[in-house]
Amino acid sequence: MSIFARSPSDRVIVVGAGVAGLATALRLAPRAVTLVTAAPLGIGTATGWAQGGIAAAMGSDDAPSLHADDTLAAGAGLTEPDVALRVAEAGPGLIEWLVALGTGFDREPDGALALGLEAAHSRRRIVRARGDSTGRTVLDALVRAVQATPSIETLVAGLHGLMQDADGSVRGVVCERDGVAFRLPARAVVLATGGVGALYASTTNPRGALGRGLLAGARAGAALRDLEFVQFHPTAIAAGRDPMPLATEALRGEGATLIDELGAPVMAGIEGGDLAPRDVVARGIFQALARGRTVYLDARGRLGERMPRRFPTVAALCAEAGIDPAVQPIPVRPAAHYHMGGILVDEAGRSTVPGLWACGEVSSSGLHGANRLASNSLLEALAFAPRIAESIGDAPAPAGADRPAPLPEIRPEDAAVLADIRGIMERCVGVVRDAASLSQAVAQLTDLSARGSEAAATGLMIARAALDRRESRGAHWRSDFPGQLPARHAVVTPALADAPALQELTDA
Ligand SMILES: Cc1cc2nc3c(=O)[nH]c(=O)nc-3n(C[C@H](O)[C@H](O)[C@H](O)COP(=O)(O)OP(=O)(O)OC[C@H]3O[C@@H](n4cnc5c(N)ncnc54)[C@H](O)[C@@H]3O)c2cc1C
Numbered sequence: 001m002s003i004f005a006r007s008p009s010d011r012v013i014v015v016g017a018g019v020a021g022l023a024t025a026l027r028l029a030p031r032a033v034t035l036v037t038a039a040p041l042g043i044g045t046a047t048g049w050a051q052g053g054i055a056a057a058m059g060s061d062d063a064p065s066l067h068a069d070d071t072l073a074a075g076a077g078l079t080e081p082d083v084a085l086r087v088a089e090a091g092p093g094l095i096e097w098l099v100a101l102g103t104g105f106d107r108e109p110d111g112a113l114a115l116g117l118e119a120a121h122s123r124r125r126i127v128r129a130r131g132d133s134t135g136r137t138v139l140d141a142l143v144r145a146v147q148a149t150p151s152i153e154t155l156v157a158g159l160h161g162l163m164q165d166a167d168g169s170v171r172g173v174v175c176e177r178d179g180v181a182f183r184l185p186a187r188a189v190v191l192a193t194g195g196v197g198a199l200y201a202s203t204t205n206p207r208g209a210l211g212r213g214l215l216a217g218a219r220a221g222a223a224l225r226d227l228e229f230v231q232f233h234p235t236a237i238a239a240g241r242d243p244m245p246l247a248t249e250a251l252r253g254e255g256a257t258l259i260d261e262l263g264a265p266v267m268a269g270i271e272g273g274d275l276a277p278r279d280v281v282a283r284g285i286f287q288a289l290a291r292g293r294t295v296y297l298d299a300r301g302r303l304g305e306r307m308p309r310r311f312p313t314v315a316a317l318c319a320e321a322g323i324d325p326a327v328q329p330i331p332v333r334p335a336a337h338y339h340m341g342g343i344l345v346d347e348a349g350r351s352t353v354p355g356l357w358a359c360g361e362v363s364s365s366g367l368h369g370a371n372r373l374a375s376n377s378l379l380e381a382l383a384f385a386p387r388i389a390e391s392i393g394d395a396p397a398p399a400g401a402d403r404p405a406p407l408p409e410i411r412p413e414d415a416a417v418l419a420d421i422r423g424i425m426e427r428c429v430g431v432v433r434d435a436a437s438l439s440q441a442v443a444q445l446t447d448l449s450a451r452g453s454e455a456a457a458t459g460l461m462i463a464r465a466a467l468d469r470r471e472s473r474g475a476h477w478r479s480d481f482p483g484q485l486p487a488r489h490a491v492v493t494p495a496l497a498d499a500p501a502l503q504e505l506t507d508a
Contacts, residue, residue, distance in 0.1 A: 008185035011033075012190065017042075018194055019381045020381035021035060024389060026152070028152075035146065035152055038159075045194065052126055053116060056127050067123075070122050072084050078473070078487055080367070101144075119252060120374065126253075158177070159193065163405075170188075172186045174408065188355055191358045192360045199421060199458060200429075202334070212454065214458060220356060222352055224364070225344040228469050229341050231282075234278060234285050239322075239323070245320075245321075246337075250311070252275060258274055260288060261294040267281065283431060283432065283477060298330075299329075342361065342364040348391035424441050433479070434479045
């Protein structure tokens, strides 16, 4: 059956084909799903680039409660304890689900899963595949499964916005292909469009990670939470590439250290040292760079020699940059990596707008709080996918009257404007923030947004949220407010992309 012939009363639209979209589509089977993705399956996702792995309490010395404790500690007061525990408890079963789909995880000689250690995890619990090619391996397995599932059809198109009925319930999507807009009605829509890293000049994210799903959700009136929390990965490889290749944190777990050009340890005197939480290490490196130092990840010696076998992806990325990690330290700097904030969802992935669900990085489920624990994001998407499928199955088909809106004129994002926006986000909404730079970002992004830039509208939501949080917490560091206030979520309600923010604070 063709995509357009399918009845909206039974169609579910999933937008995005990373781990979140693919897992949700699979969990919805045999229900009819149209998977809308900006790029063909297997391309253009952060999922495919994940290096470290998937956190799951599988070791004999581990337990879901310990995993949840580490998640809570990293989240800096804004992780929901029940969400952390439920996701951690689901971990081992989700790894088995992936194994059943044909994912070849790395194993010890006795057949047990090989478990790696990453920063801020108290146990070895990172399940990986082909060394540091976990994301690619998982993505390939999910894509194969989707292609073998007759109830899922794929449409390569860009999400432009959401269709809503007179009551505001989401009734489908407005997409664009080759500059032409069209509607795709549905009984339910799941946004799985990933993160916002490409709004920054330095990022590890794919170019399409511009937060289009987040903006569409905002414009449909969905509540958004904690948008100010953007995680900067401490060790993106500074070799002149955009997006920046990543040197996984697992390298530090295996003994690599951060040094400057004089060989002095960058993290000396900072609690946790090289294995401190991501935000602490990112700030340590940022401050060293601000003092004019050059920062390197030093894996010289045995680790560097083992790298082609243990970390083949990083080894290949270094080779492309002309670096031999066995004898040369790897130049690194922090880069926008992961968005903790997003569309507020409940335990079943439901947004505050009927008919709209969100999964993966575009959502704010309560797991990551102010700072994501490494290797928890693939896990989060896998854990929420079955709950979303179940909740869509239970939800009544929408009954409200249609509210036909004229189809929009499609205007591609201007490359020069996007470059400006990325520079503004990098300079003013980056690792270290203050009121002056954030106010400047808000003014400039307001102007660019008024001139029709969707990327500016999305960046503006983040900049405003960062300006409003007058404290330092997790990944959000304000040099003018280094202390902490009582832990509170910032929930922003609707259509603020085009109007002044309506801020509402709720206790964490
Ligand atoms: C370099 C790197 C390494 C990482 N390593 C790890 C790790 O080891 N462990 C871990 O847990 N996490 C890791 N992460 C984070 C993790 O990969 C992501 O958070 C996760 O993959 C997000 O999955 P997702 O499905 O939400 O989004 P994505 O995988 O980014 O997929 C988004 C999808 O949405 C589509 N899309 C976007 N906009 C539109 C639009 N307007 N219209 C249509 N489609 C659209 C894209 O084409 C894509 O198919 C890493 C991230 C990066 C960048």
